[in-house]
Amino acid sequence: DGGITQSPKYLFRKEGQNVTLSCEQNLNHDAMYWYRQDPGQGLRLIYYSQIVNDFQKGDIAEGYSVSREKKESFPLTVTSAQKNPTAFYLCASSLGQGFAGAGVNTEAFFGQGTRLTVV
């Protein structure tokens, strides 16, 4: 089945460690996104990528890094510089050029999320 897959579902990190969250999609989407969600809050954009080998910072990029070496994959690394990493992380993808490619708006498809906890 086509879709977007995040792994792991739960992740525990010790203080000072870097951890990497996986996001893979087989929808042939050009654009991919990482959001962070805190309890009772909306989604805040961390990083996004509109095309392979290119990505841009979102609203809360500090303490995070990404790569986009393949169209299907957009891993997110939570570094030790992120002071409050405990949150629910959501990856999304959309058809192309963000949400308004070629004059056609398309929705973003989300993965099921990774819940990261610092122990």
Next chain:
Amino acid sequence: GESVGLHLPTLSVQEGDNSIINCAYSNSASDYFIWYKQESGKGPQFIIDIRSNMDKRQGQRVTVLLNKTVKHLSLQIAATQPGDSAVYFCAENMGSTLTFGKGTMLLVSP
């Protein structure tokens, strides 16, 4: 800065009632809006979208209304069911990204 927000954090309804969830946006340049449903511990699911050249769009049991004059978006759910209980987010297309509001919790009691 400009942002998307929601009027009601929690909405409680009886099964079978119609539900209306509201959203205000402030970026008059936004041209695309989406409603998502998020169940506990899961990723958001697309419900319905609307472009700024439309005032209304209907889906199965759901209707989205867009009032550009007052920058207001609403989601109407007909004959609300217990399975509709979730957090609902509106999202606004700003350039190449989506900006989300904080969400409204919909609680449906039998």
